[in-house]
Structure formats: structure tokens, C-alpha cells
Amino acid sequence: MSIIESRTSAETAPPGAPSPAAAAVAAGHRAANGIVLLLLCLSEFMMSLDFSIVNVSLPVIQGNLGFGAGDLVWVVTAYVLAFGGFLIVGGRLADLYGRRRLLVLGLAGFTGASLLAGLADSPGQLIALRAVQGLCAAAVTPAALATLTTTFTGEKERQQAMGAWGAVLGAGFVSGVVGGGVITQYLNWSWVFWINVPIGTVLAVLTARLLGPGRDGRRPRRMDLPGAVLITGSVVALVFALSESSVTGWTSTRVLGALALAAVGGLAFAAVELRSTEPVLPLGLLKLRRLVVANLANVLMMGSFFGLVYTVTLFLQDVMAFSPLRTGLTFAGAGVAGLAAGASSEPLARKFGATRVLIIGALFQAAATGVLATLPTSGTQPFVSACTVVVNFSGVVAIVMINLAATENVADQDQGAAGGLLSTCEQIGGAIGLAVISTVATSRAHHLAGSGHPDTHALLAGDRWGMATAAALAVAGALTALVGLRKSTKN
Template structure:
């Protein structure tokens, strides 16, 4: 008798043919690639967005900040929700929301509409990203298979960051900036269709945690108020009632967040974690690294296109050495961390990046590409050196059961630092550009950028000092690097 045809099989049997670990891995990797791609792909298109939607320099910063603030504020909550309501369900919701808001962003006719869509897109990413990781860890139960799967997941996430700068240039140059958002729609639809066939529903075992909505809302609203108050100093003095009012609201909301975390039975961020010097120091360092990285890509994109007249495509290729240098730094540090130790690498890495930024601070309106490309690559190389040891510092400094949560906190901190740093450094650049306005647009803009790079040098030197003075001296035998610390990757939210 011949074997039954596929159409003769029961529906459950036909569905089971698609539920292989390899296909699950492919689906979640593509989803994570889409989320990571959307960070780096936007930077190259910012000048085109600014011109078409008539956005100010400060408003343009919100295209990034709206995404990162909602992403950071709801990331840990998204991980908890996936455990509580089902990982497959939250994965599908996250993909659908991310794709829909990408479409809305691509259709935006004003800067406000674009910023609103980006904020909702960050919420979609916060739901989607942690679900991809938990689906992987529950699908691959064998330790060796799980290690290989997480390694591939991390590599794909890193490739998303490196690919974004090129893809952003190609799409913006050949089509328009809107296609950097539209491209998520067909990818998202394909992922939704594949996920429904391949992923099996699962939920967290043991105690059923309640969701800390109050914590997520207060930290997000508090950060938005702080960033808005800082950004608007371009038009309102630091001592004005407007600025002080928003800063005060931000501080009050962040204080409310701390109060909620101290009382909630299942807080997003258990405050006991920060009893660890290693975790506290790692988060302080990450704030500096995040602020510099976000600002570097933002300002260099403006410099190349507005001052030197680069096309988006040429700008994308001009950025390419930077993520490559970051990947090299990450791989090098993973091999050196056991020999040199976490504290040594976290002192060296920021100082290497500070050297690159010091060289960038010497740019003028006529500087050639080598004066930008090599210092930019040196800066990201130093950042790459920090990625593995900073995660080790955060996770080795806490109880084993809190390692996943600590990893999620450190990556959330990177997004928060990026938003706050971009707001502050963009204000520095704008103030300096206004002071040089009589020298011509190109000279004024370049002067603003270089002043922001000078301030960034001090930020990273401070990070190196924190590493040397705050981090405890660890034993030589370090734990193996934590997987999921891919360069340019979106933060992971692993629930405890």
C-alpha cells in the first residue's frame, strides 16, 4: 500500500510537519531581525524625513526617542506578559502591532504622526522581542542545541544592525524614506503566517506573576517628561517655568516608579538587585555607552548628508565600517575577558571609544571621509569591547536566579541612556550651532556636532572611572559570556 498523501493526513498531523525546531528558529530569527533592523535603518533616512515633513532638529530626535522610550519602558513587562498570557499569543500580537504601526509611520503626513507611530512601534517591539527569546529557550531543551540556537539568534540580531545602514540607504535613495517602514509590512505578514503554523503555545510554569502596569507606565511617562524638558531647552531657558515643570514631573513620576517597585509583589525591577556593586556599576556604564552610541549615529548621519551632501545610499556605505568594528570588538572581548577580567575591559573599552570621539571632535566642514570613518570605527570598536563584559558584570553580580532579569535590566538601561543622552547632547549641539550661526550653515552645524563629541568624551571617561572604582575586583576565572549580547541587537528581556 502506498504511503498516504499529505492531504489525507489529519489536520493535527499536517500541522505537526511544520512544527520543527529548525522552522521555529527561522521564524523567531526573522522577527528579531526585523526589530533590530528598524533601529539602524532609520538613522540614514533622518535628513529626508526632516525635509519632507518640515521637522526641527529637536523634533527629529523624537523619531528615535519615541521608539526607544516605549521599547525600554515596556520591555520587561512584555516578557512577563508572554509568560502569563502565552508566548505564541504575545509573539503574534507583537508582530501584528509592529507591522501595523510601521505602515502608519510610512503613511505619516506630519512629524507628529510619524513620532506617534514610532512610539507605538516601540511598544510592538517590546511585546515581540522578549517573546522571541522565551520561545527559543522553551523550544530547544537540550543545552547544546539551545546554545547553538541562541548563538544563531544573536548572530542574526547583529547582522540586522550591520545590514540596516545599507538597507536604509538603498531604500531611501531608490524609493523614499517611507519604505524603510513599509518594508516591515510584507516581512511581518510572512512571519505571522509562518508563526501560526510552526509555534506551539506555552506559558510560564510555577507562580503566576501579576503584571506591573503601574511600574511600566510611570517609568515611561517619567522618562518622556525628562527628555521633553531637556529637548525643549532649545526654545525655553533651563530656569524657565516650562522646563522646570517638565523636569519636576519627570522626577516625581520616576519617584513613583521606585515606590511602586518597592511594594509590588512582582516588580519589573526588584530594587534588591541594586545591592550589587557590579550590577549598579554596569548600569551606570551602560547609560554612558548608550548615550554616546545613539548620538554618534544620529549626528554623523546629519553631518554626511547635510554638510557634505552625501546621498542616503552613500551614507549607508559610509557607516558600514562602524558596525563591522563593533562586531570585531565584541568577538575580541569575548576571548579576552577570561584573561583580563571584566573590570579591565570595561575600563579600556570606554577609553578607546573616547579616543575615537576626541578625533571626531576635530572635524570641520571640509574634512574628508577618512577623518570620520576611522575615528567612527575606533569609537564603535571600543563600544564592542564593552558588550560582553558589561553583561557579565551585571549577571555575575547577582543571584543565579536573577541573572536573566539582570540581563534584561542592563539592556533596558542602554535604551534609556540612549534617549536621555541623545536629548542632552542634541541640545548641546543645537546651542553651539546657534552661537555660530553667523559663520554659515555648514560651519555652524559642524561646530555643534563637534561640541557634542567633546562632551561625549567626558561621558565615556566617566564610564571608565566608574569601571575602575565601582566594579569589584573579580577572580580571574570568569563565567562564560552570556549569549544574546549581539552587537547592535535589541535588548533582551528574560523574566525571572
């Protein structure tokens, strides 16, 4: 269309209606944002998928690579320690040096580590590569979340984008459980890692070509190295202590020593950050009440969800003797529910308010988890499927609202740090949930077994106690949001 034709069209357009040129620009803007959202969500989907898909395949990996009984847990622990420990640093690096750059480097590194992990022929190689995967994921997740929150700034589009983000988190985690069962049943264990290679390669290339540099990277390029070392060491020590507690007990020397190291490191980090001109975690963020309360609720909600999936998976395989494939398929409906929850989050937030939806979602998750705690041994698969559908739908809705609350008042230049803190709290919450719930379940099972009850009965009772604990964590998350956000002037 020529310039004259454009002017004529604009002049003859109905009063108040956008000109064709303006409409074309708006359509192009929406399309560009749609591509950005798709790339970001697929990147996070891959991270979420990888974490759970590997867990389901651990018994097969153990048999093929010759892991000792006490060493297999390090396939998970190495990833969790690297991921959880470096998230805050990864978020700050994204703020300082460019979110697109961190995304591309993280995706490329994660893809390469996945390829090599599938080729590993010894336990040591696989554990080392899992740590590299976790380190790269710690670059991808906060950079992607910060890009999302600074790209979608309008209230409605931000809620829609966060809904999509929450959907891929819930759907990716549950899809990993299903996919792990399928791969374990029909393919070589290496494919739990190789599935990332084509996805990661395409995402890295498209992100480099299509994602704009945005407004990041304009701050002074300076990282507070003492602070980075201290926060990483503190979080690694804390996550290690929580992970180790389920193996050696809360009073073991290793657990107590790691907890002490985490506490000392945390205090030293706070002292360093107060004096730093370019802190890793700007302490001003901790003055934002909605951010702090949302992160506390995040810890509790994710603890409940991670503990739920862990306990139900053990129940289906140890008590009900389900195959990995059948176990995975039991969670299939929950994956679909996660996607539906993401699509429903924006209209729910608009109609009822984000805080109210957060509290109601957390209570529904708690209620469904409480029902699930009965864990019947007949009609088990449809019962578990129905309950996990409600858990994942309500839980994803709650997490979307948590993400909105945690990032809405944060300045653009600090969104990476806020995203890193949010993701770190997810990891710490998951570790706390697994540690507490597995301790409760194991203690109850050992007590009953020692009293002469059959092993199957003891395991079932322990799993029921564990699920009841998961329900209590979700209730605590709802109460945290109710008390902490009730006087907020927004939602």
C-alpha cells in the same frame, strides 16, 4: 538504526567517547539552540534597524507628508517614548505570561504597524503608528533577551550568544543608517517601514512554531498595575524631558515640569514596589552590584555612541554636504566591524576576563571618538569611516560585556525584568547623550555665529565640541566599570 544497533555502537565506542546516540542528541540540541539564537538575533536586528533607518529618511518624510518644522521630531520622539516607557513593563509581562507569547505578539504588532506606517498620508497617522511600533518593540526586546539568557546558561555558550546579540545591535543600528540612505536615494520613503513587513512576518511565524515555551509563565499571573503605571509614566516623562531639552532648552517650563514629574513618579514607584508582593521591578535586583554598575556603564556608553552617530551624521550632511546615500555608505565599515566584534567577544572574554575587556573596549571607544572629534574637512570620508570602525568594534565588545555582567547573577524568573531594565537604560542613555551632546554642539555653534564667524565654521566647531563630549562620556563609562567592578569576585 535499531535499538540493537544503537547498543552495539555504544558498546564498541572508544572509552570516554560519547555514543552515537548521545552525539546525535547533542548535535540536535546545538541545532535547536542555533535556531533559537538566529530568531532572537534577527528580531532584535529588525528593532535596531528600524530605529536608525527612519532617522536618515526624515527630510524626505517631511516633504512628502507636509510636516511642520517643529513636528517632524515627533516621528522619532513618539517611538522613543513608547519604547523606553514600556520596556520594564514588557520585560515583566514576559516573565509572568510567557516570553514566546510576548515575542509573537510584539513581532506581529510591529509588522502590522510598519505596514500601516508606510501607507500613512498625514503627520498624525504616522506619529500614532510610530508610537504603536515603539510599544510592540518594548515587548520584543526584553522577551528576546530573557529567552537568550535562560536558554544559553553555560559560560561559553552564554558569551557566544551575547556576542551575537551585541553584534546585531551594533550592525543593525549602523545598517539602518546605510539602508536609509539607499532607500531615500532610490525608493519611496514608505519602504523604510515596509522593509519590516516580510522580515517580521517570517519571524513571527517561525517563532510561534519553533520556539519552545521554556520555563517562563509558571509564576502567578498577576501584574502590579499601580507600579506598571508609575514606572511607565516616570520613564516617559524623563525621556520626553531629555528629548525636548535639545529643542526648547534645559530651563524651559516643559522640560522642568517633565523632570519634576519623572522624579515624583519615580519616588512613588519605589514606595509602591516596597509594598508589592509581585513587583514590576523586583527591588532585590538593585542589590546586585554587577547589574547596577553594568547599567550605569550602559547609560554612559550608549549616550556616547548615539551622540556620536547623530553628530557625525549632521556634520557629513550639513558641513560636508554629503547626500544621504554617501552619508550612509560612510558608516558601512562600522556595520561590518559590529559583526566582527560580536564574533570576537567570547574568545576575548575567555582569555582576558569580561570586566577587563569591558574597560579596555570603553577606553578604545573613547580614544577613537576623541580622534574623530578633530573632524577634518579634507579626506573626510575615509577618516570618518576608519574612526567609526574602531568605535563600533570596541563599543560592541564593551556592550556585550555589559550585558553579561548585568544578567549573569539574575534568577531565571526575573530575567525579563532585568532585560527590560537593561534596555531602558540603553534608551535613557541614548536620550541623555543626544540631549547633552546636541546642547553642547548647538551652544558652541550659536556662540561663534554670534561672534561673526561664518555659519559653516560655527557648525564645524560645534560638532567638534559635541564629539569631544561623546568621548568624555565613554571615558566615564570605562571609569564606572573600573571602580564598580574592580572588587568583584568574578572577572
